[in-house]
Amino acid sequence: MAEQKINKIVFAGEGGQGIQVLSKVLSTTLAVAGYDVSYIPQFGPEQRGAPSVAFVQYSNGKIFYPKFSKADILIVLRKRAIKAIESFIGPETTIIFDSSTIPRNLIKQKGPKVFGLPATKLAKENFKPKALNIIVLGVLAGKFFNLGKQIIWSGIEKQLGTKFAKSAELRKVSKEAMEYGFDFSLENKKFSPPIFDTHGSIIVEKGWGKTAVIIPKFCKGCGICILKCPVSALKFGKTLGVYGTSSPDIDLEKCIACDNCFQFCPDSAIRVEKNS
């Protein structure tokens, strides 16, 4: 029997991105492929927004302990999750990061083992934003785990079968996303610009005797302000909020400064005041 090798993988992202689904699919597929697998999820009590981390190990021998201190492969998909997994980066760690949301300089590791994958950009421009984890899964399967397209797809179908049964379109998009990811080549030297990074400061707009303040770093993209605006002065814009969702743009010409957006916004991210 060959020498036992335990491969340690860390997935990190934000709650709601599909990190745990991704890890579950990968673990079950590896188990079906004949490996011994351990999978430990880690997340907070919040359902959205907090860092969501998954620890996966697989080996050709037995795995006796699910914890480890340094990862072989580390996948990080959101800026705010980096803090939670920094201690797992060792000199030998291969890092794959979402280059469309994370600037390269935030990853401390140097050298050829850092790969960029503009997953958010690919998902938003080619598929739906929710296809992100399927794309990542497709990319990883062939390049790092030696799993074929068919095997990984059957793993996805096993996990998401009930959802696919409800919507044939979802199944089609997921399959396309997986295949797209499978054929995608990772960025190594030249990285995509982090165009989907959260807007860091506040936006102040003045005009028509009013001052509007929108704070994208607080905006979670729920869209309540847009629904409650009586004159349709608000619509989703291009600036990105804290969860990578669009934050609103305001048309001050239409705005009547009724205060509705301020009253309803759960996250204190918008306010319009009349200049006195």
Add this chain to the structure above:
Amino acid sequence: MKENDRFSMPDCFNLASKPSLFCPGCGQSMFLKHLGSVIDQQKIIDKITLAIDIGCSLLAWNYFDFDIIQTHHGRVVPTAVGYKMAREKRIIIAIMGDGGGYAIGLQSLLHAAFRNNPITTFVMNNTEYSMTGGQMAPTTMSKELTTTSPEGKEEKLFGGAFLGPELVRQAANSDAYIARASVSNPVILETIIKKAILAQTTGNFAFVEVLTICPTNWKTDVAGSFEFLGKMEKIYPVGEIIKNGRTKNK
């Protein structure tokens, strides 16, 4: 007013804890904002203490710039009562979910109302247990789908919607302030919060149920959430619950 990070939030908020831990479009953070503005308007930040329960309400643990007590599940009302006994001049506000208020903590709530302890209590009603993933609660409406009632809540087995304020009114002292508000109307909500705090300062028990939205567990978009809230408001009538005929305990 200067255009900075605090431009659109009440002064009593803890800026370091924002963005908060609540989900996008959460009704509870909408309620907390109005509570914050009332505290600002009344200028009572030096006197106020918040007590929070287990459940989504605990995500407010660093929401404000004043002291916050974290209690055991369902025990936020007795803790608040004890706090008020020890420190009479402080204003204590207890926030709990429908689990802490109407399931595990109902007897504490009823007896505090019966004794007319001078505290202010708020129950967030979103018709389910949200932190654990949307299980059926007493407040779940008849035929409503939750993760533990996948075919709709069966009224014969589990009862219909639980009318909390109406029940508390039966046990409460006639001076107690009991009301139900909804996040769909911020102006009325703020008025009711103001009155509930005033009731405590005049030595009476105050209890307010707040109808909130939960897009994450209802799996609704923004328009769907407010539509659902509209349905809730038909079953849970919003307003003050008027005093019954009980004589005052003197």
